Amino acid sequence: MRASFTRLLTAIAATVLIVGCSTSPEGSTDGAPVIDPVTGKPAASGKPGAQASKIPGVDLTAKGGPGEADPRLKSGILARRSIYYDYDQFDVKDEYRGVVEAHAKYLRENPAARMLIQGNTDERGSREYNVGLGQRRSDGVKKMLVLLGARDNQIEAVSLGEEKPQAEGHDESAWSKNRRSDMLYGGEY
């Protein structure tokens, strides 16, 4: 309670200071121009300076989670959603071919199903160039799914670059888990 009260007083004091901030209409007394310290312009207007103005915050952290997806997607081969890559490689390796074929079949048989493919990279290098490299991976998976009969408009290929690592380490064992494409169905993201 005491702490809250102190914070309340601080908040009130801060508000008073913000409200109380305006620039002077008067001139200086020794000939030097009176300049508003925030705008750098001669003090004249009554608008508050940038330092006292509060940047209004936007908080997205209160949003809810994803919805429910088809339970058939949660078992068997359709539960496998990640494709991993070697360093600087973008093609789907043979060992993941069965997984991609199973998802292509599901998409073919469920025209209403929608898929988001997120391409990912390891942490090395430029974040934005890595967005491009992740896109190359997700584009590759999408292309393969479409060749196997999924419709183009069912699938959106995007990239998360290096931003969403599966493993947090800074060595090859972590990096090899982060060079991947993840397939998500509508309702899962």
Add this chain to the structure above:
Amino acid sequence: MVFRWLWLCGLWLLFAAPGARAQLQIEITGATAQRTPIAIAPFAGEPALGANAITAIVRADLERSGLFRALELPPLNPLPTESSSISYPEWRSRLADALVVGSVASRPDGRFEVRFRLYDVVKQTNMGGIAYTMAKNQVRATAHRIADFVYEKLTGDKGVFSTRIAYVVKRGNRYELQIADADGAGEETALASFEPIISPAWSPDGRRLAYVSFENKKPVVYVHSLLDGKRSVAANFRGSNSAPAWSPDGKTLAVTLSREGGSQIFLVNPDGSGVRRITTSASIDTEPRYSPDGKWIYFTSDRGGSPQIYRMASTGGEPQRVTFEGSYNVSPRLSPDGKTLAYITRNSGRFQVALQDLASQQVQIITDSDRDESPSFAPNGRMILLATVIGGRGLLSAVSADGRFKQRLSAATGGDVREPAWGPLIE
């Protein structure tokens, strides 16, 4: 009664503390050999604002530039002010090349009048001064303005102490886009999210930030007004939308879109209208940046097999390769005078900041860290802010353009700091 107080407290906290407050702390890790010795006398009447409330910030600003060394002064009695007559030999004997004196006076309306004057002690000249009228909470802004004046008079370059920086702090799974004064103080959270935020870019007027947010599970480019917190989508096409860069007139954003397959550069109006493609390749073309004169767009492309920097006319056209040394050169940024290109180069497995003189093609690596990212020129071109990793922790580093003077800015309460963008000069 108790509940009423709690309700009030909660309500106020919404306004007073939208996110964790944690200003950046600065650590200087290198110095230039030649720093101008400057005496900054305490201002008469300054204790009314707090001991050395203004002069300590002026001093810290000037020292942080790497170009000045503030002298330790004995107690001065009486304190010289902007209206005192100055004994140049006396200040010369204290080894000062320059001297700042001033005063603070309370006004009947509760505000303060702050005056100062700058002297060149060597040339024995009065270099001028300014009087500010300010509220008590404008101490930092006033001090930065004084430091800007002193810096410009003594170096000939614009001071950047009144500018702001944007950066992203990641704490656990929380990402905050923050805005702070150039010295890392006074930070405010513009956006908090549980999904990554990257690539903040200041509009030329300093009122808006474009950035990439992953809040929709894919990269989308937003434009965010700092005045009212309103956000609008600048690019949310099918696929990925990223790497926003403002044209110098603020009317166009260059962005990277995958909507036509691959990653290609497009131009779009900041309100999301008028999208048009300007690169046509089967490679990754990304990280566009306008030259300060608006004529060129520099960008990263792997069309030659490895990522290198190219440039093309900002209206489109045949790209020309700009970087030739090494097999990984990314994240181009033009200096404000358009003469130098900063970028990240991979040098024996280490990612470092390189500067290339565009006339002579001379390349110099100016950092010795190994995970540098996202260089950003100060608006006077004298410093480069970048993100790096030291001891497993993300922090910002500011390096002088000659590479000799370095400082680190880290989050005082933990977390990784990254994606810096130095804001423009606000005239």
